[in-house]
Amino acid sequence: MSSTTVVSLGLKIKPDFQPAPKLTVTDLNPHTVNAKYAVRGKIPTKAELLRNQLNDVDHKLPFTKIISANIGNPQQLDQKPLTFYRQILALLQYPPLLDDPRVASIFPKDIIERARSLLKQIGSVGAYSQSQGVPSIRQSIADFIIRRDGHPCARKELIYLTTGASTAVTYLLALLGQNEKTGFLIPIPQYPLYTATLTLNNRTALPYYLNEEDNWSIECDEIESIILDSKAKGIDPRCLIVINPGNPTGAILSYEAIEDILNVCAKYGLVVIADEVYQENIFDGKFISVRKVLLDLLQGPKADLYKNIQLASLHSTSKGISGECGQRGGYMELIGFDESVLEQITKLSSISLCPVVTGQALVELMINPPKEGDESYKLYYDETRAIHDSLAERATKLYDAFNSMEGVVCRKPQGAMYCFPKITIPEKAIKTAKELDFEPDEFYCNELLETTGICAVPGSGFGQKPGTYHIRTTFLAPGSEWVNDWVVFHKKFMQKYK
Numbered sequence: 001m002s003s004t005t006v007v008s009l010g011l012k013i014k015p016d017f018q019p020a021p022k023l024t025v026t027d028l029n030p031h032t033v034n035a036k037y038a039v040r041g042k043i044p045t046k047a048e049l050l051r052n053q054l055n056d057v058d059h060k061l062p063f064t065k066i067i068s069a070n071i072g073n074p075q076q077l078d079q080k081p082l083t084f085y086r087q088i089l090a091l092l093q094y095p096p097l098l099d100d101p102r103v104a105s106i107f108p109k110d111i112i113e114r115a116r117s118l119l120k121q122i123g124s125v126g127a128y129s130q131s132q133g134v135p136s137i138r139q140s141i142a143d144f145i146i147r148r149d150g151h152p153c154a155r156k157e158l159i160y161l162t163t164g165a166s167t168a169v170t171y172l173l174a175l176l177g178q179n180e181k182t183g184f185l186i187p188i189p190q191y192p193l194y195t196a197t198l199t200l201n202n203r204t205a206l207p208y209y210l211n212e213e214d215n216w217s218i219e220c221d222e223i224e225s226i227i228l229d230s231k232a233k234g235i236d237p238r239c240l241i242v243i244n245p246g247n248p249t250g251a252i253l254s255y256e257a258i259e260d261i262l263n264v265c266a267k268y269g270l271v272v273i274a275d276e277v278y279q280e281n282i283f284d285g286k287f288i289s290v291r292k293v294l295l296d297l298l299q300g301p302k303a304d305l306y307k308n309i310q311l312a313s314l315h316s317t318s319k320g321i322s323g324e325c326g327q328r329g330g331y332m333e334l335i336g337f338d339e340s341v342l343e344q345i346t347k348l349s350s351i352s353l354c355p356v357v358t359g360q361a362l363v364e365l366m367i368n369p370p371k372e373g374d375e376s377y378k379l380y381y382d383e384t385r386a387i388h389d390s391l392a393e394r395a396t397k398l399y400d401a402f403n404s405m406e407g408v409v410c411r412k413p414q415g416a417m418y419c420f421p422k423i424t425i426p427e428k429a430i431k432t433a434k435e436l437d438f439e440p441d442e443f444y445c446n447e448l449l450e451t452t453g454i455c456a457v458p459g460s461g462f463g464q465k466p467g468t469y470h471i472r473t474t475f476l477a478p479g480s481e482w483v484n485d486w487v488v489f490h491k492k493f494m495q496k497y498k
Contacts, residue, residue: 069454083380098112172271281321281416322362420472
């Protein structure tokens with residue numbers, strides 16, 4: 001409608017009104033306001049402010065850099081991208097390079113061939129793919145799963161490429177919960193994505209505590225008690241979430257533990273979400289997928305007990321040896337879901353049009369690295385071995401440092417990227433924290449940040465048994481200077497608040 005039409009209808013608003021007020025937080029969706037995400041919470045926010053202050057040559061801070069130990073973001077902490085990945089991505093992003101004769105003298109032959117093959121399958125990485133992901137990449141994922149688990153029954157139709165594993169979590173938690181009476185069993189401690197997403201969707205979290213004294217094991221008797229108790233309170237337990245290897249604990253589940261979990265889920269009809277994004281970060285022990293155990297049971301003498309289990313398994317390029325967090329590659333595989341449920345998940349993926357196409361390509365590269373005999377194999381092997389060995393060494397150094405500190409107990413990480421030490425905080429520090437409106441472990445992290453520039457996350461942001469205090473930190477940062485700084489800080493902190 002033109003302005004002259006508006007005037008002729010007598011609808012012109014004269015500029016003699018009082019302007020309406022802006023929205024404030026009280027006008028917003030309360031579930032969004034109440035959601036918390038500790039790894040990007042108060043302490044990391046303050047760390048970014050301090051990082052900006054460091055740009056001032058006249059700053060008075062007692063440190064020269066921020067150590068971002070709050071989040072599993074390897075390349076932020078100087079992990080180098082794998083040459084194999086980046087060379088292929090370069091050719092996918094700018095295909096004319098494939099016709100430049102100089103490229104053959106720079107890139108290995110198998111890199112060029114792989115890029116041509118992917119371009120043929122994908123087309124332009126600037127175009128939308130199918131909402132579920134490029135079909136050939138989904139087939140590659142199915143082939144990878146078959147090799148990993150030894151069960152020849154993975155199907156590309158049940159695989160959804162996602163924008164990181166987080167998108168898969170968002171889809172599943174949004175879809176599986178009907179209302180605030182739908183319950184989701186989540187491990188404590190847990191990755192805050194789960195509690196934040198449940199809060200956003202107004203669903204009920206049903207925490208089950210991991211046994212710290214038994215290397216963060218799962219106690220299925222407790223889970224069963226939680227299920228029965230929630231039912232008595234009118235909550236419908238719908239789903240159980242497993243993080244393996246654990247974030248933030250670094251623990252790896254045994255075959256027997258996974259079997260126990262599946263027994264509980266089969267008995268009570270719980271959907272299983274298996275967050276397995278750290279499956280390549282193994283330092284002590286062996287990763288076993290929930291999928292493998294389930295399919296073993298489905299081939300066993302009591303297969304009928306497990307025929308209705310519904311399992312969603314998640315993986316990502318953000319962790320492992322890849323560390324490509326910003327590229328947002330991931331996938332989920334669904335087993336046992338009714339066709340009508342799959343249709344709704346497909347609809348959710350369609351609303352977002354498609355996952356990042358270069359992220360999809362990275363998934364294919366992650367699950368199909370160079371083979372021995374390929375020109376790029378040796379460099380890939382050397383780079384990945386160096387990353388793995390370096391992470392294992394850093395994990396041990398940090399673990400040893402924590403256990404040398406007064407009042408600190410830390411379980412040795414078997415996998416993932418984190419330590420989650422328990423800290424005995426002096427009563428004087430607890431009192432000071434309350435006076436300053438901090439949780440005690442948050443107060444510790446704030447003091448650590450202001451003194452050393454080390455940004456870690458209080459355990460209260462991940463969940464912990466009442467009366468205990470923990471800190472989650474990555475061991476991704478290179479060098480040992482920051483670890484030594486933490487040891488010195490802790491000693492002074494304990495002396496100050498005794």
